[in-house]
Amino acid sequence: MTTAPFGARLDDVVVHFGTSYRMQQNGIPIKDDAGTALDGATLTIRPGAITGVLGRNGAGKTTMLSLLAAFTRPTSGTVVVGPEGAQEDPWENPWITSGTQLVRESGDLMAEEKVATSLKYYADMRPEWSAETAGRLLDLFEVDVRKNPSALSRGKRSAVGATLGLAARAPLTIFDEVYLGMDAPTRYAFYDELLADYAEHPRTILLSSHLVEEVERLFEDVVVIDRGRVLLAESADEMRARGFSLTGTKDAVERIAGGRRVLHRQQLGTTVQVTLEGALEADELTAARGAGVEVGAVPVQDLFVRLTGQGSVQS
Numbered sequence: 001m002t003t004a005p006f007g008a009r010l011d012d013v014v015v016h017f018g019t020s021y022r023m024q025q026n027g028i029p030i031k032d033d034a035g036t037a038l039d040g041a042t043l044t045i046r047p048g049a050i051t052g053v054l055g056r057n058g059a060g061k062t063t064m065l066s067l068l069a070a071f072t073r074p075t076s077g078t079v080v081v082g083p084e085g086a087q088e089d090p091w092e093n094p095w096i097t098s099g100t101q102l103v104r105e106s107g108d109l110m111a112e113e114k115v116a117t118s119l120k121y122y123a124d125m126r127p128e129w130s131a132e133t134a135g136r137l138l139d140l141f142e143v144d145v146r147k148n149p150s151a152l153s154r155g156k157r158s159a160v161g162a163t164l165g166l167a168a169r170a171p172l173t174i175f176d177e178v179y180l181g182m183d184a185p186t187r188y189a190f191y192d193e194l195l196a197d198y199a200e201h202p203r204t205i206l207l208s209s210h211l212v213e214e215v216e217r218l219f220e221d222v223v224v225i226d227r228g229r230v231l232l233a234e235s236a237d238e239m240r241a242r243g244f245s246l247t248g249t250k251d252a253v254e255r256i257a258g259g260r261r262v263l264h265r266q267q268l269g270t271t272v273q274v275t276l277e278g279a280l281e282a283d284e285l286t287a288a289r290g291a292g293v294e295v296g297a298v299p300v301q302d303l304f305v306r307l308t309g310q311g312s313v314q315s
């Protein structure tokens with residue numbers, strides 16, 4: 001990679017899509033506030049890391065990712081993208097946009113052209129394009145590039161998107177729910193390819209997904225967006241340290257859990273597993289070991305559900 005990985009920064013960003021109207025059952029439209037996609041979002045994206053972008057439906061993920069790729073402009077606030085020390089507003093900024101590859105579920109292919117033609121367009125546009133990677137991944141995903149996108153299945157279109165995202169080797173690569181339609185073997189092949197290519201060609205990768213359990217192993221950093229605001233932005237390790245799990249007999253687990261908030265609980269026979277908020281003190285850890293209670297890491301999925309669930313307390 002000849003260009004340094006891009007980072008990004010959003011400061012107090014608001015995106016309004018104007019007033020929207022919703023039809024009530026009685027046929028009378030009412031004003032809806034659903035037109036605000038981002039509502040004061042502030043965030044730093046670390047260059048040269050893989051960042052997971054999580055959030056519930058309608059949280060504002062796609063809007064945020066579109067801002068970084070200059071597909072959308074903020075209503076207010078500032079967005080800058082670029083290598084460290086040289087970040088600029090990406091809007092109508094060819095230097096920044098030529099280094100930013102956004103891949104959306106649709107695959108962003110030309111509808112009336114063969115897939116091969118769309119790929120040629122990206123190859124010409126992306127200075128770091130790897131024809132070898134593109135060819136290999138298209139073979140791996142068994143995509144017939146002589147077809148128009150409409151003749152491909154949804155999963156194959158997503159696979160083309162994944163291919164162009166990786167082959168572009170852009171200093172900022174954004175995958176917005178690109179897995180949709182892919183079957184499990186294809187998704188796992190994509191994750192493996194992403195990690196291997198990232199290890200060889202470090203760059204900044206943003207990945208939004210609802211399949212938190214599947215993708216959490218890829219993330220170094222995590223951003224959680226909730227109702228248009230940034231709920232948390234930290235390393236994946238910091239997020240995992242927000243909780244822990246205990247597995248053992250009911251009495252011992254409950255004793256060690258104390259009054260901590262339970263994120264998740266399951267019981268199998270006499271064995272109980274609970275996921276709890278917070279961390280154990282050294283003496284509690286010793287007590288847990290002494291009582292035969294296993295202390296484990298907490299799945300990011302459980303933390304995510306807890307943080308963004310209905311009635312959750314925003315920190």
Ligand SMILES: Nc1ncnc2c1ncn2[C@@H]1O[C@H](COP(=O)(O)OP(=O)(O)OP(=O)(O)O)[C@@H](O)[C@H]1O
Nearest residue numbers: 017034035036037055056057058059060061062063
């Ligand atoms: N072009 C648009 N016009 C009007 N409202 C929009 C537009 N794009 C997004 N919104 C609204 O902005 C909010 C955030 O949408 P966005 O697509 O960014 O969420 P998301 O987190 O990507 O959701 P999902 O996980 O469901 O894809 C939603 O309420 C959505 O309806």
